Amino acid sequence: MKVLVSHPTLNANSKNLINGLLKEQQLFKLFTSIAIFPGQILYKLGNNPKLKDLKRRSLDTAWQPYTRSKSFFEFGRLLTSKFKLDFLITHEKGFFCIDRIYQKHDNWVANTLAKAKKQGLSGVYAYEDGALSTFIEAKQLGLYCIYDLPIGYWKSSRSLMQKEFIINPDWSSTLTGFNDSSKKLNKKDQELALADIIFVASSFTKKTLEEYSGDLAEIKVIPYGFPEVTAEKKYPPLVNRKLKVLFIGGLSQRKGLSYLFEAVEGLQDKVELTIVGQKAVPNCASLNRALEKHKWIPSLSHDQVLACMREHDVFVFPSLFEGFGLVITEAMSQGIPVITTDRTAGPDLIKDGEDGWIVPAGSSKALKEVITKILEKPELVEKFGLAAQNKAKTRPWSVYGKEMADALSSLSFIKNWDKWI
Known part of the structure; x- marks a missing residue:
């Protein structure tokens, strides 16, 4: 299976998924917002202490032939945050808010799928809040819709956290996860409904999806990997100290x-x-x-x-x-x-x-x-x-990447088997 991975901002788990797909020759393309590679001007600018955050967006040179990026809105968000222009990143409404970045990215990916299918694309792998337009287009083209839910289902979250307003009212102001509009929450449900398979990283996340009111595709639990063990921990005796x-x-x-x-x-x-x-x-x-x-x-x-x-x-x-x-x-x-x-x-x-x-x-x-x-x-x-x-x-990160690649490869086998029978 050749998979297009869509993630606007990238994180440890998405990067190690990409490593796994690359190693197993299953990566079609990576679509992200900011992609900086060693040797580029932006990478060199990251040597300036004031611009060191740019280095955090640098990617492995092996990814460069597969990577597509559109960075305007994400750069805008980073600069807005740096200069404390909070009105521009207001939740769901600011011009450079994270919701707009995900929406713009989602639409961009969706518009590339028809051409990508002709070039051998089999499926799209997208993440919560950035998958709806991509999945709608993918369904029309007969592509696999692969969904990643990195945190528990929103209805379960609200149900469990609502109890904290009663138990610990003095802490309720710190529970900021109740700000999503009904439009955004409905979009989350639509993404789940369109998925052909749902990947989660914990059994707890899978359990939260029991509160989803409709039918769901298979939910597969594959935990993330551990960072490489490089340092030896010393254990000083707990004597005369706390x-x-x-x-x-x-x-x-x-x-x-x-x-x-x-x-x-x-x-x-x-x-x-x-x-x-x-x-x-x-x-x-x-x-x-x-x-x-x-x-x-x-x-x-x-x-x-x-x-x-x-x-x-x-x-x-x-x-x-x-x-x-x-x-x-x-x-x-x-x-x-x-x-x-x-x-x-x-x-x-x-x-x-x-x-x-x-x-x-x-x-x-x-x-x-x-x-x-x-x-x-x-x-x-x-x-x-x-x-x-x-x-x-x-269980280093490479194990996670391999397990994800194997799981996606099995999807391709099932799809082909359905054709044969």
């Missing part, structure tokens, strides 16, 4: 933050909690008060994140609704045992009580019980940390 606990992520109640703060309350003489991430909103009094009690770092580069992980004993990710949680795999790859919830990819990656811990979402009591257990048996940090890192070695 247990160093780390959280990294957006600072909102969707990440279960109030439960983490409750879990360490009363343990300040034994536990040092570090929070890394940017506030979802600036003026949540409960969040601000909690951050004053602990060490807060607003942002770190990716390399700094990995180094920060290695400096801590335990990583806690108490999310209430997460499609995957790449920080889980990052922490495990650094030899850090992870405590996370049953609403992340944790159950797909961690064997509870052997290389990490899975707790019920929304339970500060369960979090505290695990932290207390570690304090009572500090040798668990090294034992579980080494086990976590060993697991990371068994």
Whole structure:
């Protein structure tokens, strides 16, 4: 099968999908917004400290023959953000908002499909919020519509998060995921309805789709890969010092933050909690008060994140609704045992009580019980940390890429088999 991959902004999982398709000679084209390759003027401009973000958009030179890009709106969004012109990126309405970028990109890809089919295209692989026009055109042309849902289904999200308004009203202002218009939500449902197969990265994400009201295509769970294990973690004895606990992520109640703060309350003489991430909103009094009690770092580069992980004993990710949680795999790859919830990819990656811990979402009591257990048996940090890192070695990103390519190849076989019979 020859697959066109459509993703306006690219991320770790989409890049490793492309690597897998390239290796198996299944990539037809990559359509994205900004594509910068070594040797180009934009790449060289990235050497300027003020323009260093450009380097983050650089791609492997092996991709260059397959890559098509249209960058006007995405460059506009990046510059608008840099100069704090927030009215231009207002949710769903701003001229350079992320919704417009996805819509423009989707329409562009759709308009290329007729010609691409004549050149051997078999299917299109598109992501949530950027697939509708592409899928409508693909259906008319008889192309496979392959959908990627990176986070749980929106109805499930609203159902679960609505409970937090009642349980933790003081944190409700940080729940910003209720701003999508009915038009946007309907578009998500239309994309799902048109898909011939749906890929998700966790069993939890698949479960959330049970709230979809219509019939869906096959839902296939293929977890993302782990970063390469390159650093050896040192485990200093927990003697005459506090247990160093780390959280990294957006600072909102969707990440279960109030439960983490409750879990360490009363343990300040034994536990040092570090929070890394940017506030979802600036003026949540409960969040601000909690951050004053602990060490807060607003942002770190990716390399700094990995180094920060290695400096801590335990990583806690108490999310209430997460499609995957790449920080889980990052922490495990650094030899850090992870405590996370049953609403992340944790159950797909961690064997509870052997290389990490899975707790019920929304339970500060369960979090505290695990932290207390570690304090009572500090040798668990090294034992579980080494086990976590060993697991990371068994599933590098290349495994994800290969599994995705194999799954897409099987689609082609099924399609051809249907023709033969």
